[in-house]
Amino acid sequence: MGCFPLFSTVTLFVASLSLLISCSYGVNPDVLATICSQTQNQEICESILTSDPRTSSADLPTLSLISLELTMKQASDNNQSFTQFRDNTTNPSLKNDFSNCVTLYKDMQDKLNAAYLLSKQRKYKDITDLGQLTTLAYNCENGLPSDSPTAAITEDMLLTSQTAISVNAYVAT
Numbered sequence: 001m002g003c004f005p006l007f008s009t010v011t012l013f014v015a016s017l018s019l020l021i022s023c024s025y026g027v028n029p030d031v032l033a034t035i036c037s038q039t040q041n042q043e044i045c046e047s048i049l050t051s052d053p054r055t056s057s058a059d060l061p062t063l064s065l066i067s068l069e070l071t072m073k074q075a076s077d078n079n080q081s082f083t084q085f086r087d088n089t090t091n092p093s094l095k096n097d098f099s100n101c102v103t104l105y106k107d108m109q110d111k112l113n114a115a116y117l118l119s120k121q122r123k124y125k126d127i128t129d130l131g132q133l134t135t136l137a138y139n140c141e142n143g144l145p146s147d148s149p150t151a152a153i154t155e156d157m158l159l160t161s162q163t164a165i166s167v168n169a170y171v172a173t
């Protein structure tokens, strides 16, 4: 009879102990490596995440927010660049292509804002649209001439998106 209260006390103790450990350690380097091994370039993924000083002491919920904030920043920077390219060019065909990119980036920004809200609510399994970011970024660049000066910022968007996709897939499991 007295076994049950004892059992639950021990269980509770072990549970709170492991919670304490996982909280105080934050995201350890092994977890970061596991997350980033799922992207095109593990090293770049790790440098993207550690570019934010909060990452070294972040728990997984914070890492999710950080990864989304970094991707929102990249999307916002790229939107500004594509808007400038659209406004600067006098070539009607190019103007149309850049305009298409601006529309695609608006879509990406909307998806990121929605994901950010879900992350704040810790509804990680409901974050299902991030995978489309890479497709949208490709759609933009593929509509442009192959010598487009935007190849580098598109690559940045792809790598940052992959990082956020992998972080949030990990946090959702």
Ligand SMILES: *[C@@H]1O[C@H](CO)[C@@H](O)[C@H](O)[C@H]1NC(C)=O
Residues within 6 Å of the ligand: 076, 079, 080, 083, 105, 106, 109
């Ligand atoms: C995209 O950038 C342009 C130019 O800076 C800005 O006016 C526009 O509001 C931006 N769009 C979004 C969705 O942030």
Ligand SMILES: *[C@@H]1O[C@H](CO)[C@@H](O)[C@H](O)[C@H]1NC(C)=O
Residues within 6 Å of the ligand: 081, 084, 085, 088
């Ligand atoms: C667009 O033109 C403005 C004004 O000349 C210039 O400052 C800016 O760098 C140009 N942007 C791009 C992306 O070419």
